[in-house]
Amino acid sequence: MQYLIDYIEAVYSLTADMAPYLLLGFLFAGILKVVVPPDLMSRYLGKSNTSSVINASLFGIPLPLCSCGVLPAGISLYKNGASKGSSVSFLISTPQTGVDSILVTWSMLGLPFAVLRPVVAFITGITGGLITNKIENNDTSTIKTKESVSSDSIGRKKTSGGIKEIFRYAFIEMVDDIAKWLVIGLLIAALITVIIPDNFFTDFHLTGISGMLLILVVSIPLYICATSSVPIAAVLLLKGLSPGALLVFLMAGPATNAATITVIGKNLGRKTLIAYMASLIIGSLVFGFFIDTFLPANWFLPLNLMSGDHQHELLPDWLVYFSTITLVIALLYSFLNNMKQKIKSFRSKNIIRNKSLMFEELEFGVEGMTCIKCKNKVENGIIELDGISSVVADNNNDTIKVYGTKLSPELIKKRVKELGYEFKGIIRS
DSSP states (O other): OHHHHHHHHHHHHHHHHHHHHHHHHHHHHHHHHHHSOTTTGGGTSOSSSHHHHHHHHHHHTTSOOOTTTHHHHHHHHHHTTOOHHHHHHHHHHHHHOOHHHHHHHHHHHOHHHHHHHHHHHHHHHHHHHHHHHHHTTTOGGGSOOOOOOOTGGGTOOOOOOTHHHHHHIIIIIHHHHHHHHHHHHHHHHHHHHHHSOTTHHHHTTOOHHHHHHHHHHHHTTSOOOTTTHHHHHHHHHHTTOOHHHHHHHHHHHHHOOHHHHHHHHHHHOHHHHHHHHHHHHHHHHHHHHHHHHHSOGGGGOOOBTTTTBOTTTTSOHHHHHHHHHHHHHHHHHHHHHHHHHHHHHHHHHHHHHTOOTTOEEEEEEEEOOOSHHHHHHHHHHHTTSTTEEEEEEETTTTEEEEEESSOOHHHHHHHHHHTTOEEEEEEEO
């Protein structure tokens, strides 16, 4: 029973510690989405040169996109004219950071880590992009015919809602994007807090290079977003993991997973995939070694999260409580909304089974759907079109089935591209 009480207290403490900064990060993300012109990226990422690679990394760092969400964005940039080097730079730098994760990192790991994360993401993104351009020999055949990059594919749909749109994106869409993995991250962090002894990594000599390699092997295939990795990292630091190994986790965890590796290899080629992975692996180990060897250890002293010894304890209690309650409400709303979508999808399938002969059925190929989130995004986006009664997307087979009356393939194609995915044409009618 005591373990359960300790676990609940740990979950609450971690949530309360990050809630004010996470909400502030969401707000910045909403402002970023509404204020920044939607075609800004497409004007600066098209060439296979150093400036395009640097621009891609700079653009990617503040975007609140995780390794799953960044995939359709990065691939869409490439398909619509960005060079391979620029695309790789964007794919490396973007998922490691984001305005929300930087603020949460500051609150739970301190200012040095909050500064190091975007700096390292920037450098590794540029390195990966330049290596890609080098191995591809600036092959002009890799540059696609330029079209206007869809705004949603880079996380910035042109909006006219002003303040309302900022808050809608910040506290509904952004929360929905990371809710599941944020909760998983908090639950895992709390579990580590309760069951793993203090100084675990030092007692078992899992420090230095050995600790970095262990964390690297574990992190590469797993999916974890930049924000939800922070509470886990904070607890690992408390348990004795070295700051360098912690940076490896904060880099490799958000930037890679099995789906990312597969999609990049398929769309950008094996050479580009090798450049992408090499930049992340070597970069994380080099920077991890640099931190452990050359930076002062007292920069990375663990915060005692369970006793309230926080760097930002000057925040008033009412603000912490309000932020925690607001975050919990937003998460609950997200989960309830997702449940509603599943029920809607279930009913749609029943409609399909019992559809009348008046319904048309078209099946299209759509690439870039890497997860359930992508599937739901495509289904919800297409069903808004006139005449469509039901949509069933299959992210495993890269197909969507559309049911309705007077279906327009051109309108469906346009909507798919607006959502940031690649339309491959009609498969079956």
